[in-house]
Amino acid sequence: MKSQTERTIGQRGGGGAFGVFALALILALGLPTLAQSSRRASAPRLSSAECLACHNDPNLSKSVNGQTVSVHVSESAFQASVHGAFDCTTCHADVRDYPHEPPPQKVSCATCHPDAEEAYAQSLHAKAVREGRARAAGCLDCHGNAHTILPSSDPRSKTHHTRIPHTCGSCHGVQFVVEPAGISAQPFFSYQQSVHGRAVAAGSMRAAVCTDCHRSHDVRSAADPQSPIFKFNVPATCGRCHTAIRDEFLESIHGQAIRRGNWQAPVCTDCHGIHLIKPHIDPTSPVAQQALARTTCGRCHEGVRLTQEFGVPGGRVSTYLDSYHGRASRLGSTVVANCASCHGVHNILPSSDPRSMVHKANLARTCGQCHPGAGENFARVKVHAEVPVSEDLGSILKHWVRRIYLWLIAITIGLMALHNGVIWRRKALARRQTEERTILRLTPRQRWQHLLLLVSFFTLVLTGFALKYPDSWLAWLLGSSESFRRIAHRVAGAILLGIGAYHLVYLMATAEGRQVWRDMRPQRKDIADLVQNMRYYLGRSAHRPLFDRCSYIEKFEYWALVWGTLIMGATGLMVWFKAQTTRWLPGWVVDVALTIHFYEAVLATLAIFVWHFYHVIFDPDVYPMNWAWLDGRVSLSWYQHEHPLDYARLVAAGSPEAARSEHAAGDATAMAASEWDPQESAEIRTTTLADGAEDPPSDPAGGAIG
Structure with a gap:
């Protein structure tokens, strides 16, 4: 049995043989790749001619994220650009061969433009x-495209002075582009209407464009103290063009x-506006003669x-x-004195400063600009009316x-009114x-x-117009209380609609x-x-028309009242119940209803004063x-004169109200005959009978009245 030491050595020996084999395999497979990379690294850069041999093809494209993207580079446009003197590989330094493997990296402008890149990074x-x-x-x-960038001195360049508003406007003039950033596109359109925008559009190279105020690469927020449009920097920014005015203003x-850091003091843009700066001779300018005060x-000096x-x-x-000056200005005078006439424009100084136009030593000269010969006593007349009582x-x-x-x-x-009233x-x-x-x-x-x-x-008239004109005496009569x-207004409106509903039932349900x-x-x-009435009162006829119980005068007013009540009621309810209305109708319907409500109110009020009151x-x-509104009655003579047909009908019917004398019928007949010429009124009489009117009653002698 082998010892523990022998087993360990044996295991190590087997592992070492495998490692040598693996290393040999890696070298065999990797050496060709390393050799190829070495050749690429040592290969000379491609020339622009070699690049353009392919990229000058207008149809050349590639696929990026499933979309076809053109990689065409116009040779003529590239050579005319600011980069035309450089080789393609000056920017595309990682491109050594074709095909481009790996794909070229995104070019960084900072390689050649580090200062611009550093400024942009803060923007x-x-x-x-x-x-x-x-x-x-x-x-x-x-x-613009890096291959076609033109120098800013070229009128075709996107950064040429006259084209900068258009360049900035390609983003800042499109609402859906700037809206996600919480920016409005309106400043771009305002600038186009300004004195600067119009001058640039006319070709001026001196009028301010976006980059003159906001800078080019380092565009910062107005809240940034380093921004040229930061409040305390605005005078210096405007002063780059308006040097003398800047010095005077400071x-x-x-x-x-x-200069003391007072945020409430005005700078150029507080008076002249920001993007929509207009000349002072433009009536819509905030510094126009009529609008200045x-x-x-x-905005500052009234509160x-x-x-x-x-x-x-x-x-x-x-x-x-x-x-006087203010009233004349409100009447449209363009020569009467305004704030700037007396206090100055950019050189406004406190009255205690000897250089001030309103210093007591200079007042006579200041007033003398408009009033030749004005002396010290003239200058003591107070310009501002109703000033606090002084000593x-x-x-x-x-x-x-x-x-x-x-x-x-x-x-x-009061005594005159009381005397005449009694x-x-x-x-x-x-x-x-x-x-x-x-x-x-x-x-x-x-x-x-x-x-x-x-x-x-x-x-309704009083409470409605009080809302439309809250500073008028109408609002004062109501105690200037909106809740009241x-x-x-709503209670009166409900009463008016209630009367209208009752009147409809009254017309249908009662004989009266x-x-x-x-x-x-x-x-x-x-x-x-x-x-006929107009002909009579214009002197073209000697006879008045014969009116029945209600003449065209009463009928016109009655139907105008019906029309006005329907219009005012419908539009008033739509405005009153705005939330319910807009559940079923678009919001603009309420706006239109409010407009109709106002102008119908004006029409109705004027009609009452001009037509009814007369x-x-x-x-x-x-x-x-006419006291009929109080007790319902009118005089017999007036009714006989104004409504002869109905009066004659009452006489013929034996009405005790009309027949006060035994000659009443005869008087009616004589009156009618004297004021109605049968020949002159034949057409009218025919029209009356054709409309179904009753025939005039006959007089005792058998003739028809009228």
């Missing part, structure tokens, strides 16, 4: 690439605050923020707008004059009592409907209502009456008022 684009955003811009996105009160200076933090007086815009005599006197006049106006006009009331009552108001025009149920309609309609306004329906039905006679208040025949 927002590089950060997005590192975060895995495939659409983030890289070298080729801005410079000496101003705003520039000094910026309201839209630019007012209380500056007052609370820096002791700067607030309300500067409102007091300016209440002055000077003028401010104190102005304060007390204002208070005295407010009381004087209230007392004087007289008007007595005269109106006397006229009402002396008239024979015997004709029942409106029944109690009709008067209640009218009263509820009146209250609900004007409540909202509830009142059915008579209203018959009276209000449009007829062809209404058109003839309208024509006929019941301002018509000389009924002034100061």
